[in-house]
Amino acid sequence: MEIKVCGMRDWENALELIREIQPDWMGLIFYPKSPRFVPDEAAGQLAQLEVRKVGVFVNEELDEILRKVGLFRLSAIQLHGKEAVETVRELKKKTDAEIWKVISVKSEIDWEAFREYLPLVDKFLFDTATVEHGGSGRKFDWKALEGYPFDKGFLLSGGLDAESTDELLALAERIPQFQGVDLNSKFEDEPGLKNIKILKIFKEKLDHS
Ligand SMILES: O=C(O)c1ccccc1NCC(=O)[C@H](O)[C@H](O)COP(=O)(O)O
Numbered sequence: 001m002e003i004k005v006c007g008m009r010d011w012e013n014a015l016e017l018i019r020e021i022q023p024d025w026m027g028l029i030f031y032p033k034s035p036r037f038v039p040d041e042a043a044g045q046l047a048q049l050e051v052r053k054v055g056v057f058v059n060e061e062l063d064e065i066l067r068k069v070g071l072f073r074l075s076a077i078q079l080h081g082k083e084a085v086e087t088v089r090e091l092k093k094k095t096d097a098e099i100w101k102v103i104s105v106k107s108e109i110d111w112e113a114f115r116e117y118l119p120l121v122d123k124f125l126f127d128t129a130t131v132e133h134g135g136s137g138r139k140f141d142w143k144a145l146e147g148y149p150f151d152k153g154f155l156l157s158g159g160l161d162a163e164s165t166d167e168l169l170a171l172a173e174r175i176p177q178f179q180g181v182d183l184n185s186k187f188e189d190e191p192g193l194k195n196i197k198i199l200k201i202f203k204e205k206l207d208h209s
Contacts, residue, residue: 014046029135034132053073076098156180161187
């Protein structure tokens with residue numbers, strides 16, 4: 001199962017994460033209202049990290065997204081707002097980076113609303129719907145995923161913690177398109193600073209269950 005660790009911004013913490021966990025993806029948040037927001041000044045260090053980086057954007061201008069892709073050497077773009085299909089189509093014409101569309105879940109999911117995104121995106125990512133958009137530390141009811149109708153792979157996020165591994169592995173058995181997890185606030189000592197020991201426990205439980 002793939003692991004994305006989101007909301008990184010501290011250089012030493014990021015180096016330790018890569019050394020100890022080797023995540024498949026590291027998430028950098030470019031939503032100015034987030035307590036995990038990464039400023040341009042951090043690019044000099046973070047762009048050099050030897051890990052695939054995904055930039056998280058909420059209803060951002062395309063030019064600004066593309067600027068960050070270059071500045072931070074992003075491998076993927078996570079669209080975490082209400083980005084319309086036409087916006088995603090325009091973005092896809094302008095970048096080789098992967099594009100991920102977030103599906104924010106309140107209760108039931110209107111799958112047909114996402115069908116048009118299929119040819120344009122590399123993954124979906126499910127998260128709990130909240131006014132802050134992300135990083136809520138809250139799970140949604142994963143029963144909503146049981147009817148997932150597409151072949152496209154997806155990541156799951158929203159309040160995942162070190163105790164979630166058994167349930168996650170059971171879900172992956174039932175839904176093969178479930179490719180990986182996105183870990184954030186439940187693994188933090190403070191916003192933007194991850195507790196590597198707890199992440200290690202999570203990874204070991206996932207690998208040895
Ligand atoms: O984490 C944030 O501060 C954030 C703010 C606004 C949009 C997205 C944000 N995070 C993006 C992610 O992909 C998180 O990992 C995801 O929301 C899950 O977070 P958590 O519920 O804390 O596990």
